Amino acid sequence: MHPDVSLIFGGPSSEYEASVSSLSNIISSYIATPVEDRPFALKHIYYISPHDGLVRTATFPDRLNPPELKTYISEIFLLKGEGLYAAFDIMATRREYVVNLLHGQFGEDGGVQTLAALSGLIGTFGDPYVASLTMNKFAMSSFVSALFSAEIVRVPKTHLIKPQQMQDAIRISSSFRLPIVVKPNSLGSSQFTALFQDALASKEKIIDLLGRIFEYDSTALMQEFIPGSEYSCGCVVSSSEVIALPVVKIENPSNFFGPHEKRTITAQQKTVLDRDDPIGEIVKSISTMIASAVGIRNIARFDYRITDQSEVYFLECNYIPALGSDSIFNQMLHHHGMTVIDLISFTALNSKSYARKAHLIHDTELGLR
Helix, strand or coil, rough: CCCCEEEEECCCCCCCHHHHHHHHHHHHHHCCCCCHHCCCCCCEEEECCCCCCEEEECCCCCCHHHHHHHHHHHHHHCCCCCCHHHHHHHHCCCCEEEEEECCCCCCCCCCCHHHHHHHHHCEECCHHHHHHHHHCCCHHHHHHHHHHHCCCCCCCEEEEEEEEEEEEEEHHHHHCCCCCCEEECCCCCCCCCCCCCCCCCCCCHHHHHHHHHHCCCEEEEEEEEECCEEEEEEEEEEECCCEEECCEECCCCCCCCCHHHHCCCCCHHHHEEECEEEEEHHHHHHHHHHHHHCCCCEEEEEEEEECCCCCCEEEEECCCCCCCCHHHHHHHHHHHHHHHHHHHHHHHCCCCCCCCCCCCCCHHHHHCC
């Protein structure tokens, strides 16, 4: 029997707009599905306000027409809120399957995963430790580097920069092959990510960028730029297998996929590789192995750079990929023959929910008397 489904979105994150977009696409797809074909009942919409951190709860109406969707969402913002911990406890008592659409900080860095685990909430939250690892680009790259030999997957040369090292950034950059990329260690959507052809000539810009990064992130990355093309592979994970979705190749005139490029990317710049494409098969195989090794439970998306010599460089893992109508993950789903509604139904029925292990070990379990 399929559990009832609810959605949680918003949150105190710089990826707030992506969260709203994901919610809109899911609800739009749901109401476009004939009632008799809907695989589950959509019960509640939970909104975490970025302003006061309180949770607003709205019952999903029996009837909602597409023109009414924008008004329906905006009205949720005006509802009376309640504290985060109390709201999660109430959500847990309803025994709904809650789809986590809280992108970025708090939503996919282990924060909300820990709260969901403590509350006994079921849904797409996953393991707090896995979320924390994947959100940390430096740590995740180290994990992948240890998992594969350099002949299979490489990681770009990277230096982790802390606030106290900001003035040493230009000296550190001298050890890199130019050009270099400067970016946050744990923010998403390529925010505050920039490419510098000449670090010395861009000293003031780099220092200024690091200052802005440290307002939102505790560490930054200085990384060698890998020439080539960007590839992305999504995975859907059940309790028994990892399903690699079609691989998307991302191309743009600048050969760099920064925040501006992400905002202005066109459908023509995102190419879904053929099922038997050799590069696509390699990327799928690597993504499947990473998802299995790290312990992904529902979905994830992995990004790579691949050179003209077919060298594969791992960039990052998106633990809660955006599900908006124009998102890369949604495009992958479409070419796999799934909608976001199919995805939610599949994960609710087939994914292994995270269960917090007991921390207290009794003497009898140790064999002591």
